[in-house]
Amino acid sequence: MISNSQCDSGISFVGCGSSTPQKIINNDQLGQRVDTNNEWIQSRTGISERRVIGDNESLIDLATDAALKAIRMANWDVKTIDLIILATSTPEDLFGSAPKIQSNLEASNAVAFDLTAACSGFLFALVTASQYLISGSMKRVVVIGADQLSKWVDWDDRKTCVLFGDGAGAVAIETSGEKNGLIGYDMKSDGSKGGCLNLSQANTFLDLVQGATHQKGEYLPIKMEGKEVYKFAVKEVPIILGELLDKYKIDSESIDWLLLHQANQRILDAVASRFSIPSEKVLSNLKDYGNTSAATIPLMLDEAVRGQRIKSGDLVACSGFGAGLSWGAALFYWHGPY
Ligand code: ACO
Secondary structure, X not given: OOEEEEXXXXXXEEEEEEEOOOEEEEHHHHHOOOOOOHHHHHXXXXXXXXXXXXXXXXXXXXHHHHHHHHHHHHOOOHHHOOEEEEEOOOOXXXXXXXXXXXXXXXXXXXXXXXXXXXXXXXXXXXXXXXXXXXXXXOOEEEEEEEEEHHHOOOOXXXXXXXXXXXXXXXXXXXXXXXXXXXEEEEEEEOHHHHHHEEOOEOOOEEEEXXXXXXXXXXXXXXXXXXXXXXXXXXXXHHHHHHHHHHHOOOOHHHOOEEXXXXXXXXXXXXXXXXXXXXXXXXXXXXXXXXXXXXXXXXXXXXXXXXXXXXXXXXXXXXXXXXXXXXXXXXXXXXXXXX
């Protein structure tokens, strides 16, 4: 599916929040479990440590906390929220975890649902939310990206276990008469390459009644062809971002911040170099969290806003990419209070 749309009516980014687990696992600790080491992980990925949800935490708790922080920054009454979208590939309930977050927030007038698009999930959810705002059918939306990939990683597979971590981030967006925050976006999928990165069902069939079996509901750990995903990312992200910049006649020098899905520092550097964006404008917190899937973009945004790097009026060039394969990009102005 290809869509590329200009947003004529205004959307304003007015709040953000994030939340991460307490438990930190560093590279040396992983080296005690699998045949890896700090030098390999840091030089190939930029990751030093990641956080993992432990005994007294849950994905829903993190997502609720991140959403609450975004709502507080926006200074909203929770009763004025129309919609909550949770981008996740790791819900606590396959029927959806967003309604539980809606209930935790006491956002009784909001409808809530999950959206799954792996590491592109937050960006796809943001674009989905924007459609309700542009159409005028809703006024205030919370978009959450939250994932607990630690549940689904094979902790004995050094090719994947060093990459991922858990976390949550959220943004509060609303219709705006005067400021249009979302300049434009694009989203793409290529299911023919989906086998490069999966968290797929196990094919276990059990007897149901005589002559009939049923499939047991269970999933296999994450499998990834890292090199293929890497090549896909460094090829497609510059193309989709470049097309957006051309479409809206924005010079890459005007970009205040490059905010990419945090998968690998080498991917961030390659995309930045393609647009001659200096490293001080490239947002990265990979070192501290690794790849938190749908959470990376709002988690990074929140850290940069609260750390007073991203300021009101700054132009952010954003891109998410990952399993599906799927990828997308958005250009937006941050209009929050910081
Ligand atoms: N420690 C030590 N050695 C390792 C490790 C490790 N943790 N992992 C792999 N190696 C070894 C391999 O076995 C291989 O050894 P060999 O040459 O003897 O066979 C060697 O290191 C090189 O392995 P590569 O896989 O070729 O390493 P590469 O430089 O490609 O880096 C990486 C791997 C980091 C996974 C990289 O390919 C990457 O970042 N890919 C993109 C991932 C991504 O962007 N995912 C995004 C989406 S995630 C989502 O949607 C949920």
